[in-house]
Amino acid sequence: MKNNLEQRIYTYSTYLEKKFGRKVFRVGLSTGIKCPNRIQNRGCIFCNPETFTGEYQSQNLSIEEQLKDAIPRIKKSCGDVGLLAYFQDETSTAGDIGFLRSKFSQALSHNEILGLIVSTRPDFVNDEIVEMLQSFKVPVTIEIGMQSVHDKSLDFLNRNHNFLQTQKAIEICGKAGLDVGVHLIIGIPDESYNDMLQTIKYVSSNSFIKQVKLHNLVVYKNTKLAEMKDIHLLSIDEYIDILSGLIPFLRKDIVISRLFTSNIRKSQIAVAIYEGSKPEWLNKLRLKLNEKKYNQGCKIKIIILNS
Numbered sequence: 001m002k003n004n005l006e007q008r009i010y011t012y013s014t015y016l017e018k019k020f021g022r023k024v025f026r027v028g029l030s031t032g033i034k035c036p037n038r039i040q041n042r043g044c045i046f047c048n049p050e051t052f053t054g055e056y057q058s059q060n061l062s063i064e065e066q067l068k069d070a071i072p073r074i075k076k077s078c079g080d081v082g083l084l085a086y087f088q089d090e091t092s093t094a095g096d097i098g099f100l101r102s103k104f105s106q107a108l109s110h111n112e113i114l115g116l117i118v119s120t121r122p123d124f125v126n127d128e129i130v131e132m133l134q135s136f137k138v139p140v141t142i143e144i145g146m147q148s149v150h151d152k153s154l155d156f157l158n159r160n161h162n163f164l165q166t167q168k169a170i171e172i173c174g175k176a177g178l179d180v181g182v183h184l185i186i187g188i189p190d191e192s193y194n195d196m197l198q199t200i201k202y203v204s205s206n207s208f209i210k211q212v213k214l215h216n217l218v219v220y221k222n223t224k225l226a227e228m229k230d231i232h233l234l235s236i237d238e239y240i241d242i243l244s245g246l247i248p249f250l251r252k253d254i255v256i257s258r259l260f261t262s263n264i265r266k267s268q269i270a271v272a273i274y275e276g277s278k279p280e281w282l283n284k285l286r287l288k289l290n291e292k293k294y295n296q297g298c299k300i301k302i303i304i305l306n307s
């Protein structure tokens, strides 16, 4: 099953094996910094910090302590794999430059860490941050929360940045030689299929973008989204159907590092519209792509904007 899907799309595991020549896993780490959008603006309407996969922020552990806790667990279940330090939760560049350099350096000083992944918002990307990340001389991926090219959707999500800021952030990182990944939400209420397609077409047209994470919109408890009435949320079948239509418009060399919102805990969900499990969803997507005979990039006719 896995192999079949990998023949249709460029998966993250294929990319990692190609880049590092071995199996590589991510170690989720936390700088401990809280997201300014959450603190100042009540956060994105879908955001519930209790659902972040990293468990370290609330525990106030040093990077060394986090690695000491996580690495043996990963090695026990995955064997002798290479590791990437993944600063995933909150906004991992929203801090004093010296503080951030020290956090990232501590992770990279561990002899099993091969590189860095840093997740952030467009409005917390600047030349100083990018120069610091570049200076480590290891593979660095910066993941930028883009979500959509449509400002009306960014406003609806209470992102408090616009698409122009996203474009600028991607350009700063791309020009500096960092690998850029973007996070997208497929199925933002009131976005039409064509709206989503415009977002995918933009991603394909931007040669700085090397990775994409695709998410279904999950309604978690204690979020603004959970309080909203009369909004249309995609069922998992609708999501998979739309996804199978969008994948052909995604450039072949862009790594799809996520296809579904991951690690959904049922106890945290306010609106239970996602029946089944991730392996079942992957299988449905595989069948849908097979049925349509669609591969990633098979419908692409675009002009690359900034090659």
Ligand code: SF4
Pocket (backbone or CB within 6 Å): 035, 036, 037, 038, 042, 043, 044, 047, 048, 089, 090, 091, 121, 145
């Ligand atoms: S930018 Fe990320 S961490 Fe911050 S409020 Fe939005 S989803 Fe939450």
